[in-house]
Amino acid sequence: MPKSLPLEEAQQAILNRITPLTSEVIPSMEAVGRILAVDLTSPHDLPPYRQAAMDGYAISVRDNQGKFIIKNNLAAGEVPDFTLQPGEGAGVLTGGHVPQGTTLVIRQEDAHRAENFITFNEMPANKNIREQGEDFQSGEVIARKGSIINPGLIAILTAYGLRHIEAIRRPRVAVLSLGSEIIPLEQKPLPGQVWNSNGYLLSSLINLQGGSAKVLVSRSSPENELSSLLEEADMVLTIGGTANGENDRCRELLSEAGVQPIFFGYQVKPGGHTCAGSKNGKPVIMLSGNPMACFVGYCLLAKPALCALQGLSPKMKRFPALATSPFLKKGGPRRFLLGYALCSPGGWRVAVLPAQKSSMRRSLADCNCLIDLPAGHPPVQPEDPVDIIPLGE
């Protein structure tokens, strides 16, 4: 029977059962934050032709002389149908085609025009020309499969006129709160009822991290609810409500919903009683109902799974840091604290946030990293070295 696992084994056991999602074609303009599903190659040279980098005069240089006959003034977008001979020039605009035979472009402000010729004082240091393909060459990889599409990549995609791209489908994640006292935000609480705050915490995290979350509160038969959510979702997270005084309710629920258990508990504080299973390659992660434990369990187990579903590396980045505030507890299992880290001239420095009780929410809004303390750790004092796991991208 599956039992409590060390963190890395628990993570790996979930990841081993995940198949990355398929892709879909979406409009480029809706793609910010989505994941590229294929390597994207340059369909043609960029710039596609030799361009003026400045408004001015394209000239064909002869013997370093400084006087050129202007044959033509090219309008914006005009494609020249003539070739410059040495000693000739043509008015050009930034981004416009330069004529065949152009050696360099004299900036508008450096040229003196008189009737149909120009003169200038000295040969410019720059050619003021954008060579064909200098940004990207035809066939070159523009962006790799697995890249997160950002505004810079949008600029590149649209420079090629790419109206659609192939992106990984957004993972559908169902978040099911199991506690019988939990109610949705729209409902007015009876005595003893509480709003589904953990559900909204998780759905906000999921939506920010590329998923599409659906939040539910269990009403009558969690095994049927779980079972039916596993039909439509790519991953299900449950929250709280399983212990109910006997730890076996978790095993029972998975079994009744036809979910193969992966582990019951992992060797981490807070939220060590977190469980996981899978059905048809879809992970089910059963998180604690304690807000901080729910958040930490999400970061350590669900977020890597969400990455893997999207074809991203699930590996959590880890950095050495110096603590700037104390944490006085010691010993016990491996423990994760909520931290706020900053890069300083001496590297990462991290404040242990004030509220570290697993039932508290106070520090959730300020947390930008987890602090990873090994099992049996001593108290943390300011300037002590600790390991951090940043939670941003």
Place this chain on the structure above:
Amino acid sequence: MPKSLPLEEAQQAILNRITPLTSEVIPSMEAVGRILAVDLTSPHDLPPYRQAAMDGYAISVRDNQGKFIIKNNLAAGEVPDFTLQPGEGAGVLTGGHVPQGTTLVIRQEDAHRAENFITFNEMPANKNIREQGEDFQSGEVIARKGSIINPGLIAILTAYGLRHIEAIRRPRVAVLSLGSEIIPLEQKPLPGQVWNSNGYLLSSLINLQGGSAKVLVSRSSPENELSSLLEEADMVLTIGGTANGENDRCRELLSEAGVQPIFFGYQVKPGGHTCAGSKNGKPVIMLSGNPMACFVGYCLLAKPALCALQGLSPKMKRFPALATSPFLKKGGPRRFLLGYALCSPGGWRVAVLPAQKSSMRRSLADCNCLIDLPAGHPPVQPEDPVDIIPLGE
């Protein structure tokens, strides 16, 4: 007549003319990424009552004895209507009310139950109780005006059942491309026409940074277009197309649209010919049509303005870093390079990205900071100290 300004003066001159936007009431569940318009205070203690932190037994301790009569087993959500006397206990669930008179909670797994009493081996180190108000006290400030609403804050808001919050209105930003050769993404280009890649770059940045962007391509009379955009938008960015061989077109356009000029050019490379004006407290920033110059101008001038419109600090954070790759040009005006920075054990390290020509897009997707080189700078060699401005949040 306004002229070329140093960067900080140019920024300040725009900011001086900005009035922060008003607020609106929005559903909490749509608030991630929005800006809180007011200080948010705790409407009541959280937790609102004294709760069990574990499933187990609430007991009222007498003389350190280890045997307690169980009066009752509280169900999920049940509110106890009795008081524990010393020597008495009651079954409780995590998050449930503990009865009046409770000293501490014995965890389920540490208690031995026999008929209507429990025994246990040793007094627990923790009380296993969540005290009323230990997370937030009634009236305490939960989050300050100007906070960006993140999932952690959503968890806090929804724990109070707050279905709506007051957020700063999203700034409406119009992005108008002036070049006559520029076409929208939907259109098939004629020879010499190019897609509005810079417009899509800016709109993606604006939307990510809290604004709501509208992208347009100038068709016939930019002065009328600009004028009418200033009616509906909170800020207008124009791109390229003004120089057209005579620098005064920019002045003319602002004047015809009734926009008061702020400056013509700022002492920065790339994009030094950027202009700005304002009309009725609405900034107009006229960015270069060169992609990198357009991006840098956005980061240095438009992004601070977008922050100020949202009541956020427009100040760009700046950190010392060591370069990891060279940049061989030297001298000239203050220059901004596209960089990729990482926090290492010795502090920030920054790679100068490969494509630094203002007409190029290659490095836009990899850029996470600007490198700020002072006027007349020497070439940058690996391990040289430079200043960086991170572009993420």
